Amino acid sequence: MTVLLDTISQNCSECPIRHRAVCARCEPDELDELEQIKFYRTFEAGQTIIWSGDKMAFVGSVVSGIATLTQAMEDGRTQMVGLLLPSDFVGRPGREGAAYNVVANTDLVMCCFRKKPFEDMMVRTPHVAQRLLEMTLDELDAAREWMLVLGRxxxxxxxxxxxxxxxxxxxxxxxxxxxxxxxxxxxxxxxxxxxxxxxxxxxxxxxxxxxxxxxxxxxxxxxxxxxxxxxxxxxxxxxxxxxxxxx
Amino acid sequence: MTVLLDTISQNCSECPIRHRAVCARCEPDELDELEQIKFYRTFEAGQTIIWSGDKMAFVGSVVSGIATLTQAMEDGRTQMVGLLLPSDFVGRPGREGAAYNVVANTDLVMCCFRKKPFEDMMVRTPHVAQRLLEMTLDELDAAREWMLVLGRxxxxxxxxxxxxxxxxxxxxxxxxxxxxxxxxxxxxxxxxxxxxxxxxxxxxxxxxxxxxxxxxxxxxxxxxxxxxxxxxxxxxxxxxxxxxxxx
DNA sequence: CGATCTCCTTGACCCAGATCAAATGGGACC
DNA sequence: GGTCCCATTTGATCTGGGTCAAGGAGATCG
Missing domain, CATH: 1.10.10.10 (Winged helix-like DNA-binding domain superfamily/Winged helix DNA-binding domain)
Structure with a gap:
């Protein structure tokens, strides 16, 4: 785990962020800027990463491990609404609070960006916002497909x-x-x-x-x-x- | 209906696009540009507006009437995955085909933008992409909340x-x-x-x-x-x- | 005014999946 | 090896909602 972390923080070459998410089309100087606001966090299996309604201070993506998004009712019934595998993105740029619980199902490493500077950068670099829009549309498609599974x-x-x-x-x-x-x-x-x-x-x-x-x-x-x-x-x-x- | 249409096409002042969707933060010149690529379409109750998998030539939003997004299985089981009321947005900028059927539940008027020029404009005006990102995040939240309804x-x-x-x-x-x-x-x-x-x-x-x-x-x-x-x-x-x- | 069509309601019965309960099978740790 | 502690399996029974079937209540139309 520590080895992985060190490897990544050297040069992010293994970091899924670079491959799949926001960095996909970034120029070198933009990557440097992202590097400035990047940090890693680790979570233990079972730990809740974000509580529904909490203010989120970061966005980021999963480096290793599994996390899930869950909705819960007062009486304890719960419904998982998303599965986060390595390289999946978490966060709601432009939104204040989280809409559901994010829970680490296994030990987990996340590559995070501080939210405010990330949003600032998003305003300046249109392709980051567009990339996020594409990703969000994919998630929306997936969620809607899952509605068919759940309902029928x-x-x-x-x-x-x-x-x-x-x-x-x-x-x-x-x-x-x-x-x-x-x-x-x-x-x-x-x-x-x-x-x-x-x-x-x-x-x-x-x-x-x-x-x-x-x-x-x-x-x-x-x-x-x-x-x-x-x-x-x-x-x-x-x-x-x-x-x-x-x- | 015709009256409504005429009223709108004069100056879009009643057009929900201006209030809720992409135009919310547009400058006058940007609104003029949108006006160039804008057109209206009407559909009859029961008519399928877009078939899942079809190439979509436009994005837009509902002016009046009700439409639904539905997923279907081969054997006929269907699940509605979204409800489109006046002012709701339809479309997937940056995506080729539709992911589900869009059906007019009542007679329907839509305010549309031709897709290609709309996407071009999106690249130039970051706040449009950001507005769309926000809307998509809202839809994602709604879809995930609905997953709890369906599942539990x-x-x-x-x-x-x-x-x-x-x-x-x-x-x-x-x-x-x-x-x-x-x-x-x-x-x-x-x-x-x-x-x-x-x-x-x-x-x-x-x-x-x-x-x-x-x-x-x-x-x-x-x-x-x-x-x-x-x-x-x-x-x-x-x-x-x-x-x-x-x- | 009936005739027809579409949408909706209600009843009777059944079954997939929930609930309750008990047993099994590894790991980890002593 | 023994003994917790889990996750998982399997069994027995119950029930919410599906399925099948028979009306009713407006619309629209001749």
Whole structure:
């Protein structure tokens, strides 16, 4: 962890910020400016990073680990509304408070920018605002696609949808088999999966078992998943088109 | 309708674009430029404005009428993912195709801008991009709040949530009674409400009847709703905080 | 004035998924 | 090895909302 942090802070070359988010089209001098207001924060598994309604002092993106966005009702019912994987962006430039809880699901490292100077820079460099607009539109698409999952899909389809999204996000070359096979570790507990899918953890467990029995997935231990045929999984998810939930 | 259109095209003074969306912070010369690429389109009730996947040639906002954004599965299950009321914005600057169907629920007038010149202008005028970013963040918040409704609320809570959102959107001064009372006409059929809430139309009808029986709402005809006590309605919706679904 | 169409309501029954409860299976730590 | 402490699985039962089916209540139209 410390090693990773040091590596990154030397030159950000590994920092996902540079690849996917705001820096994608930045000039060298703009990157230098960002470097000035950049800092890293680490969180422990289970720690709440931001409480809904809190004033946020930073924006940034996930370097390593998993975080989730959750909405909660007074009586304790909770719904996960986003999944933050490495390189995903957190923050609401131009907005005061957070709209939902952000929780670290695993130990987590974030690459942050102080919010005020970041916003100032955004005003001066149009392409940063445009990049953020694009990212936000992607998130909006993902959220709306997830609304279909929550509102209309069966438990089995929901599980298959989640697995296929995680599989796709995790699709680093090398993890791909020669066939359509795909292997990954679930980054979520059954309970977290349930909160994502609007189900109970028992139903999640039962449907995982059912998918295993039917040969759609193979399970080694509780978390290690092999999908022998992604096409089959996506069929089970109830859509062939499909898109990615970004968080 | 025609009168409205003429009034607007004279000087846009009634055009919601100017108030809420991209023009909010525009200088006079920028407004002139927008005027150049502006045009109006009308749609009939039931007409599909944009098909999911289509290339969109314009962005714009609703002047009058109601439209909805819907996602559909191959087997016909549909989920409404957004409600477009007058002044709401439609479009994805910087994105090629539409991500979902946009359907006119009533006769509809839209104020449109040709997409390409609009995007060109966006590049030159940072505050337009920023305004769009803000709007998109609002929509994202609304979508995520709706995910909680879809994933975790009961049928009764879902209905109450929808009614309270529509009541709030419809809260023009004058329609407010002296008390906490609120009166409005439902812009949606029972079926459309069901598609929005992830329910069947029968369940929607039953829960509407139940809320009427319990005195939470009063119904005159099928669509005219009186809410004697908004506080009570929001309690039924299961949240006191609450926020608006913008579409 | 009926005829028809669309939207809505209500009833009867059923099932997917929730709830309640108990058992299993690793890790970590002594 | 033993014993917590978890996450997870599995079983038994219950129920909210879906499904199927039969009216009713306005509109519109001849």
């Amino acid at each position: 899909k069966t438990a089995r389809e929901k599980i298959a949808s989640l697995l296929s999204i995680i599989a796709r996000r995790d699709a680093t070359p090398g993890k791909r088999g020669p066939t359509d096979q795909m292997v990954f570790d679930l980054p979520l507990t059954r309970e977290a999966m349930a909160d994502y899918l609007g189900l109970t953890l028992e139903t999640v467990s039962r449907q995982m078992s059912a998918l295993r029995k039917d040969g759609v997935i193979e399970l080694a231990g509780k978390r290690h998943v092999t999908v022998p045929d992604m096409g089959r999984l996506m069929e089970e998810a109830g859509d062939d088109s499909d898109g990615g939930m970004l968080g | 609320k009961t049928a009764r809570e879902k209905i109450a949530s929808l009614l309270s959102i529509i009541a709030r959107r419809d809260a023009t001064p004058g329609k407010r009674g002296p008390t906490d009372q609120m009166v409005f006409d439902l812009p949606l059929t029972r079926e459309a409400m069901a598609d929005y809430l992830g329910l069947t139309l029968e369940t929607v009808s039953r829960q509407m009847s139940a809320l009427r029986k319990d005195g939470v709402i009063e119904l005159a005809g099928k669509r005219h709703v009186t809410v004697p006590d908004m506080g009570r309605l929001m309690e039924e919706a299961g949240d006191d905080s609450d926020g608006g679904m913008l579409g």
